[in-house]
Amino acid sequence: MSGCRIFQERDRAGYDEMARFLTDVAQGVLAYKEIALACIDDYLDGDQKSAEGVAERVNLAADPKLDDMDDDYEAAPWVPPAPREDD
Secondary structure, eight states: OHHHHHHHHHHHHHHHHHHHHHHHHHHHHHHHHHHHHHHHHHHHHHHHHHHHHHHHHHHHHSOHHHHHHHHHHHHSOOOOOOOOTTO
């Protein structure tokens, strides 16, 4: 049949186009996966750095003398409060 050759050529061309399309899709999915994994790393790194920044600011704001006083405070005897004049 005269149309068979044309049909076969078009059929093969369709297979080739489908193979190229599926290859592009597979590569695209892998690329999006890499982007998503990089975003996860960036998010976790930012979260960690943010937590470290908060802790650093808190530690810098604390009076370093308080750390030295801790042992003295624990060793001091308990003293009851003075009676109020209203009592």
